Structure formats: structure tokens, C-alpha cells
Amino acid sequence: MPLSADPGALWAGRVAETAMLREAVASLHTGTGGVVWIEGEPGIGKSSLVAVGAGIATDLGYQVLRGVADQLVHPPPLGVLCDCLEIGTRSSDPRRTEIAAFLSARRPALDLADATYATAVEMVVALVDELCSTGPTVLIVDDVQWADDASLDACRRLASAAVHLPLLLVLSYRPGSHRPAVQRLRPVASDRDALRISLGPLDQAAVFDLLTGLLGAPPGAGLVGLAAQAMGNPLYLRELAESLVREEMVDVGVQAEVRDPAFATVPRSLAAALDSRLSYVPAETVDLLRVATLLGGEFAVTELAVLLGRPAIDFSGHLNEAVAAGILVDAGPRMRFRHPLIRQALHDSMPAALRAAVHLDAARALEAASVEPQRVAAHLLASGVVGDRWARRWLTEAGPLLAGRTPQLAAELLRRELDHDPTDDRERAVLGMTLARVLLGTGQHEEATVRARQALAVVVEPADRGHLCWVLARALFSGGHNDAAAAALRRALNAVDLPDVWRARLLASLAMFQRAGRGDLAAADVTARNALEISEAAGDAFAAAYALTDMWTSHSVRRQHRLALDCVDRAIETLGTTADHVDLRAFALHGRIFSLQNLSRWTDAEGALREVREFLHRAGRADDTTSGVTAGVLMYWLGRWDDALAELHAVEQNGSASTYRGLREGGPGWLWHGVAAVVAARRDERAEAAAHLRAVSDRPVVTVADRENTDFLRVGRSLAAEQDGDRPLALALLGDFLERRPGEMTLTHQWLPGLVRLALAVDDRSAAETAVRACLAEAAAEQVPARAAAAADWCRGLHDGDPVPLRSAVDHYRRAGAPVDLAGALEDLGVVLARCGETAEARAVLDEAIELYGGFGAAWDIRRAGARLRAYGVRRGVRGARVKRAGHGWEALTPTERKVALLVAAGRSTPDIAQSMFLTRRTTQTHISRILAKLGMRSRVEIARAAFSAEPDGVTADH
Known part of the structure; x- marks a missing residue:
């Protein structure tokens, strides 16, 4: 007697959960999406509930995209979502083929960082966004706890966007995973917009209804007592019912009752219950199924044929028997285990030694069939075999490609082989070099340092030695060990057989470390010129452009902004129009924005930002972290503070790594927290400002480059102290700008007018005079009078009480289009005019300053300006000028x-x-x-x- 096929029979006791899911799916027609988080123990009905939701969405005509993660398979990055979204090189959709090609073509990069997988996540998220524009979409990831890290990151990103799209993200989750990526995803279940469905055991009435639906008659007392041992788990209950039917141990009439009252116990483990099902399957079929479990929850029959070394026709009968027994089901061109736990039981029933041997055989067979290296690697890892000659040879040859596609899997395999201590020095060198690069790319700098040093001890080829030294130095510097990084480069450069290409690259790196780490500008200049000369002779565009960016830095430190702009333009031209060296090109483009700002070419700086973003979009890096912070800083000075905060908020959401230590440390880092704190403080949102300042309060400033990223934080802390009424402390915090470190690129002139104002307020004439001299020195270094010259006029006019230089500064800011500086200079001009008794003009410039402050939402500045002018009897003449930040509408x-x-x-x-x-x-x-x-x-x-x-x-x- 077959069990009932009535789908309602399976949903006894889940009426409320089904109704909630139905409502969430139906709400998509309004354009409002969200997240459904379904969690519960194995067999409790998560996948069945997901299937019901998919059916509801399909009936409504919505797009349904579904993927299932697998406990026993190591998918490539984004593998689960690629399956879900049908991303592949043979897709008819060019968007999908583009992503597939991007992922398959990925290789380890020699650039300053490798953020390709973060880029791929962006591409997937963008694809979902575009799919949603065509209509309501339901995206399902079943058993999300087993998904790869990149898919989990994409799910986290989609969860934050779903509420604003016609997108319902449905995630089923089995509690218990402690993987960091899973833990980062877990909070989406607690979001106020998420629907969380926790599936618990069925109650007694639901168990009764479920058995009635399955068997076609209400259960008798004996069957009810037996079923109680299934603990309300629907899968256990169904397995119990099926085993009783197969064993002909149940009579169905008015009631469904067990025939033998002595049969009063049900196996306590699902594996035992599954043994009952498998007892009716021929042994050869069971053996074949055990092998098939190694290929995943879904598998291609052709792959199984490769693994078995037999044509598919030879075992087609066994597959048909497995389908008839309800163990396998069709999945289009593939086959799927009906229950993941059936597969788990089959897999675990193999002796460990046999399982290891079969995994190793699978790796060899798949490699011989030219299957993707990550599939081969997954079997190698599962085998647990270490030191196998074939496996080590394959890993030596395929390691770099594998590292590019699945860095975490590659790292695990490489560690295992290296820790087994290969006797062949060449193998040890190749494996160690590959592992060091993987670890550098994934931000594991301390271990990358150790592995690079181990590989250097056995490496033979000069080019490999140069490459490893480059990796070692990058790892040391990124980990905050600048002196050690520079020392490693110097040792490498002493080798007479070092190829010129690597000599130039290492010299360019050394120049950067000399300036950014120690502030040794003279040494950095000599090293950069040497690197440029060698790189041009060797024809290496990367090293030449790297050296030119070093020279850009040196000119910027010296405030020679026109020369700096020339160098960075040469670097961009040297790199050409190829897609190589994305990070270095992006760095140069960002440097160009910095130089244009210092030349007071604000409109050109905006244009340069658009150019950066066009380039990054073409390179598949549209959401680059550094671009967001650069844009945030630029928007701050242009007075578009809401836009600045939007850019910074986007940076906060970015899970990808950044090469820029000031942005990477502990998350978004000093610079973006600093800009956000200053905006919040000037808007008088003191709690928000304090939160940003606390977020980075415990991070040590190690290098000159670190310090360059903390100027906004220092200003934010000064504003907080001033708002608390502690002007001496506020002045002391800004006084740190007067102690410029050697080689430091911080633009102190942009903060010195504020320092002069505070110094005069507390009657510290010495501090005010020192600030004026410092600003004049910066102005004198400019090749053409620009931003520092205007700041010097501002400082001098405020200090001397002379409106003439202040008017000059105001005129400059007005022409240049620098509204934030213009507002501050107008405020100080108003104060000086009021002191001179020019009340009418003082009122006019105060009104203009307040109008500008209102446009930024700078409530604190408005109050301060008003209070300063009231002290001289000057009040606002424009009553309508207020903070223009309507809350709604x-x-x-x-x-x-x-x-x-x-x-x-x-x-x-x-x-x-x-x-x-x-x-x-x-x-x-x-x-x-x-x-x-x-x-x-x-x-x-x-x-x-x-x-x-x-x-x-x-x-x-x-x-």
C-alpha cells in the first residue's frame, strides 16, 4: 500500500507557518520584499515549507530561484548562488555568462590586493537587483548553514536590500554552525523586517493528523504510542510509516494499527530507520549510492560514470531501482538524493578507510576527465590523504589556479601538505609560495609572513625569490611591521641574480614603505627614481607606475601639487588601457582627485571621481571601498553632507578587504569614522558623533600612513570637547596638527583656521601665531597659489583682525566652489568686521554664512556663529535662514x-x-x-x- 500523495497530509500542524509564508510571498505584489528565515532541526520540515513557498510564488507568476547548499561538498565561491541563479557559461543570458566567465577566468593577482570575489559578489547582487526590476522574485537558499562564504556574504547583502525591492529572500537554517561567515549572516533573522519561522516538533494532534494523511486512516493506540518515539519530527514519522508499510506491519481499515503489539519500538536514530528503507534495495545499488554520495546532494550521471570507470548504461538499472525506492529523484539533467539525511546516512555508513580511498580515486578520475580543479580539491580534502605523490604533484601544478578560484580550500590543502613536510625542496617552495599568496590575498598577514619565510628558505629560482619577497614585505607592512618589511626588501635587493623586473617592483615597494612607514622622504625619492629607471629599461609598466605613484606621494608631502598631478597622470598613462593592475590604477586615480582638490580644482575633482567609478565599473569593481571613502571626503568639502554619509554608509556595508590600512583596520577604519563624526558633530548630533569616535578609539596609530588617516578623527574629538565647554582641550587636540611628522601628507592647512579661532578664544596668542606660521609655510610650498594660500589668508586675517586677507580667502573659495571653507571664512570675516565696527557688512556676511551652514545642516556652526556675532551686537538679518533639513516629504x-x-x-x-x-x-x-x-x-x-x-x-x- 503506497502512502498518501495528498500534500495536505504533510502539512498537518504547519498551518500557521504556511499562512505566514503565504502572506510574505503575496506582499511582493506591492513592491515590498523582505527576508524569511526558517530554522529547525534536521527533518523538521524546513525544506518542505520552502517548497510550499516556492509553489505559492510560482502560482502567482513570480520568478522563483532556488539553490540548496550541501554539507558534504566544498562548492567554489558563490557556487550555491550560481546554482540558484543558473549562472553558467552556457546560459542564454549574457549577464549570467559574464559572471561565469569572470569567476572561471580568475587568477591570483600581483596587484596591491585581490578583491575579485568581492567583485563577483557585487555582480551577483546586481544581477538579482536587475531580475527584480522585471517582476517579483523569490530567491531561496536551502540549508544556508552549509553555503560557501561568498554566497553567505551575498545573502547578507541581499537581505539588507530586499526590503526595498520586490525580492523575498528565503533562507532555511539548521542551528549549530559556528563558522564566522554564518555567524555574520545570523543577525538578519533578528532584523525588524525579517519574518522568522522556528519549526518545532509537531504536537500530538498534528502527529495524529499527519499519520492519518499518510496512511489513509486514523492511527490506533499502538501506532500512536510507537510514533511518540519519533519526537514529533515529520521526517522520522514519514520514515516510520513507510517502513511499516514496506514490512507489512500495519493494517489499514477503520484505523491504521500495527499488526504485532510486540513491535513497540522505533529506532532512535534516523540512520537505523533508513537502514530499514535500504534493506529492500539490492546491495549493488546501495554500494553504487554510497559512491554517488561523494559527488554531492545532486550529481551528474556522467560524473558518476567517470568515478566508477563504467559507462552509464552499465548501472542505469541500479539508478532506476534507487528512484523506485524513493532514494533518488530526477533533477533535470542530474539526479538528487530525496532526503539529505538519506545521503548522510549512506555516506557515513562507509568505513572511514574505504571512504578516504574512494575520495582519492574520485580526485584522480575527475582530474583525468579535466573537471574543474575545485572539484578535484574537494575530494582530496575529504580523503584526508597527505603525502600522496600524485596528489602533491597535482597540487603543485594546479595550486595557483586553485588558489585563484577557491582560496580557502586551497589554503587548507596547502597547509596540510606543507605541515607534512615535503622532502622535495622544489615542491615545498612552490606550495609555500602559493600558500603565502593565498593568505596575503585573504588578509591573514601573520601566517602569510611565516609561510613566505619558510618558502624563501628553499626557493631556488631568482624570479620566485623576488616574488616571495614582495609577498613577504606586503604581509609584514599590512600587519603593521613596517621596519621588518623594509628590511626584507633590502635583503632581497642585495641578491645579484634578482631579475630587473622584480628589482624594480621591490624598489617601488621599498620607496612606499620608507615614506609611509618611517617618513624618510629623501630616501623614498632616491629609491623611487631608481625603481623608475630600472622599470623603464625592463619594460615593466607595473613597476614604473608604482614608482610614479611613490613620486606623487613625495610631491604631495612637499605641497608641490602640480608636480604631483603630473606624476600621477604619467602613472595612469603608463598603465595604459588594459585591464591589468586594477588596484594600482585605482590608487593612481584616487591620487589624482587628492591633487585636484589641493589645487582648488573642485569641479575637476568631481569629474575625476566619475572617471574612477567608470573605470572601476568596467573592471567589475563598482563598489570599491576606497572609492567610497574618497567620495565621502570630497562630498564633505563640497558641502553635500547627506551624499557624504550615504557614501560612508555604503563603505560600512562592504564586507570586502581593502589594501588601505586606514580603511581596513577593524572594518571601515579611521577615515570614514572621522568624516562621519565631524558631520555629526557639526550637525549637533552628539551621540552619533560620540559613537563614531568610540568605534576607533582603541586602534593604535603605528605608521605615518596611519596618522594621515586620523585627521578627521582629531577634528571630531576637538569639536566634541568644544561642545562640552572645554575649549582648552579642544585647542590641544587641534594643536597636534602643528607637530607634522617627517614625510606626513596630512593637509594641516585645512584645519588651521579652526585652530586659530580656538586659540584666540582662549587667549593663547602663541598657539595662534604658530598656526599662522605653519599655514604660511604650507602656502609658500605651493607652486601656484591654491588651497593652502587661501587658508593662510584666512588664518592671517583672523589672527590680525584684518578683513582684507579674509576677503581674499572668501573670494578664492567662492570662485573655486568650496562651500564648506567659504562658510567658515565668512563667519570669521563677520567677526572681524564686527570688531572693526562695520556692522552692516558683518550682518550680511553672517547671513550668507548661516545660509550656507543651513544647507549643510550644520546646526552647531549656526549657533556658534550667531553667538560670536551677538557678542558684538550683530544679529541675523535673514530670519528664514535655518537648518534646511526637513525630516519628511x-x-x-x-x-x-x-x-x-x-x-x-x-x-x-x-x-x-x-x-x-x-x-x-x-x-x-x-x-x-x-x-x-x-x-x-x-x-x-x-x-x-x-x-x-x-x-x-x-x-x-x-x-
Whole structure:
């Protein structure tokens, strides 16, 4: 007697959970998505509930994308989501083939960092975003606790975006995983917008209904007592019912009852229950199924044939028997185990020694069939075999490619082989070099240092030695050991057989360490010129461009900004238009923005930011972390503080690594926390400012480069002290800018007018005079009068009480388009004019300053300016000038937010909007989130309605 096929029979006791899931799916038609987190023990019904949700969504005509993670398989990065989204080189969708090609072509990079997988995550997230633009979408990841780290990162990112898209992200989870990537994902279940469904055991009534549905009659007392030992687990109950039917141990009439009352115990483990099912399957079929478990929850019959060394026709009968027994089911061109726990039981029933041998055989067979190296590596790892000659040879040859595709898996295999101590020096050198590069790329700097040194002890080839020294130095420097990094480079450079290409690259690295670590500018100049000369002779564009960026740094430190701009332009030209060396090219482009700002070419700096983002988009790095911080700083000085915060918020969401220590340490780092703290303090949001200052309070400043990233933090702390009424402390904190370290690139002139103001407020004439002299020195170093010269006029006019130089500074900032500096200079000009008795002009410049401050939302500056001028009897003449930061409604949107809203209304996807506006995708999503908050809405559909109502002619405009 077959069990009932009535799907309702399987859902006894899950009515409430089904209703919740149905409501979440149905709500997608409004354009509002979210996250459904389903958790529970094995067999409790998570996958079945997920299947019900998929069916509901399919019936409604929604897109349904489903992937299942696998405990026994090591998928490549993004493997689960690639399966879910059907990403492959043979896809008919060019977006999917592009991602597949990007992943398959990945190789370890020699650049300053390797963020390719972070880029791939961005590409996947962008693909989902674009799919959502075509209609409501349900994306399901079953057994998410076993997903690869990159897929987990993508899920975390999708969870934060889902509420603003017609996207329902459904994640099923078995508690108990302690992997860091899983723990980072767990908080999405606690988000206020997430629906969390915890599946517990079925109660007695539900068990009764489930057995009734399965057997076609209500259970008798004996069967009910027997079923109680299944502890309310639906899978155990079904297995029990099926085993009783197969064994003909149950009579079904008015009731369903066990025939033999003595049969009163059910196996306490599911494996024993599965043994009952497997007892009716021929032994040869069971043996074949055990081998198939090694290929994953789903497997291709062709791969099983490769593994068995037999044509598929030879074992087709066994597969048919497994299907008939309910162990396997069809999965399109593949086959799938019906229950993951069936597969687990089969897998675990193999003796450990046999399982290891079969895994090793599988690795050999798959390698011979030219299967992807990560599949071969997964079997090698599962085998536990160490020191096998074939395995070591394969790992030596395939290691670099494997490291590029699955760095964590590669690292585990490489560690295992190296710790077994290969006797062949060449193998030890190759394996060690590959492992060191993997560890450097994944941010494990201390171990990378150890492994690189071990490999250096046995490496023979001069080029390999140069490469390893480069890796070692990068690992040491990134770990905060600058002196050791420089020493390692010097030892390598002493080798007479070092190839010129590597000599040039190591010299360029040394120049950077000399300046950024020790502040030895003279030595860095000599080293960089030497590197440039050798690299040009060797024809190595990377080393030449690297040396030119070193020279850009030196000129920037000396405030020779025009020469600095020339060097960075040469570096960009040297790298050409190829896709190589993405990080170095991005670094040079960011340097160009820095130089343009210092030349007071603000419009050109904005254009350069767009150029950076166009390049990064083409390179697949549209959400680069450094780009976001650079944009945040630029937006700060342009007075677009909401845009600055949107950029910084996007950086906070970025899980990828950064090569820039000031951005990487402990997360987003000093610079972005500093900018955010200053904005919050000037807006008088003191708790927010304090939170940003606390976030980085325990991070030691080690190098000159570290210190260069802390200037906004120092200003934020000074503002906090001033707001607490402690002006002497505020002055002391800014006084740190007067102690410029050798080789330091910090632009002290931009903070010195504030220092002069505080010094005069506490009557510290000495500090004020020192600040003026420091600013004049910076101005004198400029090849053409620019930003430092204007700051010097500002400082001198404020110190001397002379409005003439202050007017000159104001005129410069007005022409250059520097509103933040303009507002501050106007405030101080107003104070000086009031002291001189020029009340009318003082009131006019005060009004202009307050109008500008209001545009930034700088409530603290408005109060301070008003109080300073009131002391001289001058009050605001423009009563309407207030902080222009309406909290709600269309008028509360910033210009950038209005443009984004209009593009949303026009049906543009997030990646499309980001590209057209030269934003990162995450920054665009942040803007959308803020638009929704200001409009009091939850979906893009509602944004579109608001846009059509507020600006109907703007929706179709070309933004």
C-alpha cells in the first residue's frame, strides 16, 4: 500500500507557518520584499515549507530561484548562488555568462590586493537587483548553514536590500554552525523586517493528523504510542510509516494499527530507520549510492560514470531501482538524493578507510576527465590523504589556479601538505609560495609572513625569490611591521641574480614603505627614481607606475601639487588601457582627485571621481571601498553632507578587504569614522558623533600612513570637547596638527583656521601665531597659489583682525566652489568686521554664512556663529535662514536623492542608476533607503507614485 500523495497530509500542524509564508510571498505584489528565515532541526520540515513557498510564488507568476547548499561538498565561491541563479557559461543570458566567465577566468593577482570575489559578489547582487526590476522574485537558499562564504556574504547583502525591492529572500537554517561567515549572516533573522519561522516538533494532534494523511486512516493506540518515539519530527514519522508499510506491519481499515503489539519500538536514530528503507534495495545499488554520495546532494550521471570507470548504461538499472525506492529523484539533467539525511546516512555508513580511498580515486578520475580543479580539491580534502605523490604533484601544478578560484580550500590543502613536510625542496617552495599568496590575498598577514619565510628558505629560482619577497614585505607592512618589511626588501635587493623586473617592483615597494612607514622622504625619492629607471629599461609598466605613484606621494608631502598631478597622470598613462593592475590604477586615480582638490580644482575633482567609478565599473569593481571613502571626503568639502554619509554608509556595508590600512583596520577604519563624526558633530548630533569616535578609539596609530588617516578623527574629538565647554582641550587636540611628522601628507592647512579661532578664544596668542606660521609655510610650498594660500589668508586675517586677507580667502573659495571653507571664512570675516565696527557688512556676511551652514545642516556652526556675532551686537538679518533639513516629504530629499527617486520611478534598476549617476551600487541603495524613510514609504512602487505626483515631467527626463 503506497502512502498518501495528498500534500495536505504533510502539512498537518504547519498551518500557521504556511499562512505566514503565504502572506510574505503575496506582499511582493506591492513592491515590498523582505527576508524569511526558517530554522529547525534536521527533518523538521524546513525544506518542505520552502517548497510550499516556492509553489505559492510560482502560482502567482513570480520568478522563483532556488539553490540548496550541501554539507558534504566544498562548492567554489558563490557556487550555491550560481546554482540558484543558473549562472553558467552556457546560459542564454549574457549577464549570467559574464559572471561565469569572470569567476572561471580568475587568477591570483600581483596587484596591491585581490578583491575579485568581492567583485563577483557585487555582480551577483546586481544581477538579482536587475531580475527584480522585471517582476517579483523569490530567491531561496536551502540549508544556508552549509553555503560557501561568498554566497553567505551575498545573502547578507541581499537581505539588507530586499526590503526595498520586490525580492523575498528565503533562507532555511539548521542551528549549530559556528563558522564566522554564518555567524555574520545570523543577525538578519533578528532584523525588524525579517519574518522568522522556528519549526518545532509537531504536537500530538498534528502527529495524529499527519499519520492519518499518510496512511489513509486514523492511527490506533499502538501506532500512536510507537510514533511518540519519533519526537514529533515529520521526517522520522514519514520514515516510520513507510517502513511499516514496506514490512507489512500495519493494517489499514477503520484505523491504521500495527499488526504485532510486540513491535513497540522505533529506532532512535534516523540512520537505523533508513537502514530499514535500504534493506529492500539490492546491495549493488546501495554500494553504487554510497559512491554517488561523494559527488554531492545532486550529481551528474556522467560524473558518476567517470568515478566508477563504467559507462552509464552499465548501472542505469541500479539508478532506476534507487528512484523506485524513493532514494533518488530526477533533477533535470542530474539526479538528487530525496532526503539529505538519506545521503548522510549512506555516506557515513562507509568505513572511514574505504571512504578516504574512494575520495582519492574520485580526485584522480575527475582530474583525468579535466573537471574543474575545485572539484578535484574537494575530494582530496575529504580523503584526508597527505603525502600522496600524485596528489602533491597535482597540487603543485594546479595550486595557483586553485588558489585563484577557491582560496580557502586551497589554503587548507596547502597547509596540510606543507605541515607534512615535503622532502622535495622544489615542491615545498612552490606550495609555500602559493600558500603565502593565498593568505596575503585573504588578509591573514601573520601566517602569510611565516609561510613566505619558510618558502624563501628553499626557493631556488631568482624570479620566485623576488616574488616571495614582495609577498613577504606586503604581509609584514599590512600587519603593521613596517621596519621588518623594509628590511626584507633590502635583503632581497642585495641578491645579484634578482631579475630587473622584480628589482624594480621591490624598489617601488621599498620607496612606499620608507615614506609611509618611517617618513624618510629623501630616501623614498632616491629609491623611487631608481625603481623608475630600472622599470623603464625592463619594460615593466607595473613597476614604473608604482614608482610614479611613490613620486606623487613625495610631491604631495612637499605641497608641490602640480608636480604631483603630473606624476600621477604619467602613472595612469603608463598603465595604459588594459585591464591589468586594477588596484594600482585605482590608487593612481584616487591620487589624482587628492591633487585636484589641493589645487582648488573642485569641479575637476568631481569629474575625476566619475572617471574612477567608470573605470572601476568596467573592471567589475563598482563598489570599491576606497572609492567610497574618497567620495565621502570630497562630498564633505563640497558641502553635500547627506551624499557624504550615504557614501560612508555604503563603505560600512562592504564586507570586502581593502589594501588601505586606514580603511581596513577593524572594518571601515579611521577615515570614514572621522568624516562621519565631524558631520555629526557639526550637525549637533552628539551621540552619533560620540559613537563614531568610540568605534576607533582603541586602534593604535603605528605608521605615518596611519596618522594621515586620523585627521578627521582629531577634528571630531576637538569639536566634541568644544561642545562640552572645554575649549582648552579642544585647542590641544587641534594643536597636534602643528607637530607634522617627517614625510606626513596630512593637509594641516585645512584645519588651521579652526585652530586659530580656538586659540584666540582662549587667549593663547602663541598657539595662534604658530598656526599662522605653519599655514604660511604650507602656502609658500605651493607652486601656484591654491588651497593652502587661501587658508593662510584666512588664518592671517583672523589672527590680525584684518578683513582684507579674509576677503581674499572668501573670494578664492567662492570662485573655486568650496562651500564648506567659504562658510567658515565668512563667519570669521563677520567677526572681524564686527570688531572693526562695520556692522552692516558683518550682518550680511553672517547671513550668507548661516545660509550656507543651513544647507549643510550644520546646526552647531549656526549657533556658534550667531553667538560670536551677538557678542558684538550683530544679529541675523535673514530670519528664514535655518537648518534646511526637513525630516519628511518630497521637499526633504537632497538633489541627489531626487535624481535617484526619479530614476526609480522611470523603472531603472539599482545598478543602472548607480552607473548613470557615477555612484556605487551600495551608495545608490543607501540613497533609496533614505528616500523611503523621508517619504514614509516601503517600496519602489510608492517612490514612483510620489515622484509622478511631485515632478511628473522629471520622471522621463535624462538625468
